Amino acid sequence: MEMTPMQRFEAALNFETPDYVPVSLFGGIFEVHFVPGMDVVRYGTSGANMAKAHIAFYEHVGGDTIYCLSDMGLIVQGWGVRMKLPTEPDIHMALGKFPVKEPGDWEKLEVLDPRVDGxxxxxxxxCAICSEKYGDRVPIGVSMPSPLTTTTHVCSMEDTLMHMITDPDALKKGLKVITDTIADFINACVDNGAYFAGYLTTRASKEITTVEQYREFGAPYDEEIFRRTPAMVHVPHICGVEPMFEIIDDYRKKFKNVKAISWWDRGAKPNLAEAKATYGKNLALMAGIDHTNTLVSGTPDDVAAEIRNACETAKEGSGFVLAPGCEVSPKTPWPNMRAAINAARRYGKY
Structure with missing residues (x-):
């Protein structure tokens, strides 16, 4: 009997045998193309419009998840970040003026209410609209920045990294407030039907921070999030070129709700084969599709060949979800997205 997308996704994350390798396509603003008259601003300022785009994309393209993904201002606008609206199609709303500039500004942040702020x-x-439509048949995900990632959305990356060195205590005060806000936000998403979080530990990459820095300024707050959100399944996501797998695997050992890692396996270290050999018996892997090259500029046959290679590399023993390394480009030809689904069913069959 064919599994539902939820059954397939859960089986893969729990190292049980699904009928096929599940596919999770991070459509993002690509999905506005499937709703006549929709644009990025309408999508990014209305939950109803966001749901309409997710549902239209899911119905047209397929896949095994619905993934709520907006711009990086979703939370931090509540702290006064100003957004830059796009002047051309297919461009995200961008972060504008940052409210945190000096170390003392971290103390000015207050815990936000996810129901009214930002x-x-x-x-x-x-989540509520998609959950009402699909019930427990389709896993609904949310893209959720970690506390340390969020510091670089409320303050410039350069200043945040400088504050790690010059004013660590001030930065940690801000991290505490941000952690409280994100934990509340995640639990509210669960209450409205979300099943998993693409948990953006994007600063856990060695070209951005050292392992020691991340263990001090990232890991304690990530772990607090995992403790306080037991009903959410977490899939840490790192789109850098040297992701700290060892830290994510530590999370998996400590927390039952940390199931997998999502990363750009086609352009980062380790690659898919290396990750499968080193971590893939216990930490599920969400990867295999190159969103920067094959998916956006290849042919459907190129996409199918890449999917075949990924399945041959990582599907054995389960614990594998086909996914791009980050949000797909809005310029991606949608037949390539459909080709990914078809190839997963062809080459990912157990």
Whole structure:
């Protein structure tokens, strides 16, 4: 009997045997193309519009998840970040003026309410609408920045990294407030139907921070999030070129709700084969599709060949979800997205 997408996704994350390798396509603003008259601003300012785009994309393209993904201002607008609206199609709303410039500014942050502050309500509304339509048949995910990642959305990356060195205590005060806000936001998403979080530990990459820095300024707050959100399945995501697998695997050992890692296996170390050999018996792997090259500029046959290679590399023993290394480009030809689904069913059959 054919599994539902939820059954397939759960089986893969829990190292049980699904009928096929599941596919999770991070459509993001690519999905606005499937709703006549929709644009990025309408998508990014209305939960109903976001849900409409997710549902249209899912119905047209397929896959095994619905993934709520907006721009990086969703939370931090509540702390006064100003957004830059796109002047051309297919461009995200961008972070503008940062409210945190000096170390003392971290103490000015207050815990936000996900129901009223920033644009967090969008995820709650979108999750509720999608959950009402699909029930427990389709896993609904949310893209959720970690506390340390969020510091670089409320303050420049350069200043945040400098504060690690010059004013660590001030930065940690900000991290505590951010952690409280994100934990509340995640639990509110669960209450509205979310099943998993693409948990953006994007600063856990060695070209950005050292392992020692991340263990001090990232890991304690990530672990607090995992403790306080037991009903959410977490898939840490790192789109850098030297992701700290060892830290994510530590999370998996400590927390039952940390199931997998998502990363750009086609352009980072380790690659898929290396990760499967070193971590893939216990930490599920979400990867295999190159969103920067094959998916956006290849042919459907190129996409199918890459999917075949990924399945041959990582499907044995389960614990594998086909996915791009990050949000797909809005310029991606949609037949390539459909080709990924078809190839997964062809080459990912158990």
């Amino acid at each position: 644009r967090m309500r969008l995820y709650l509304d979108a």
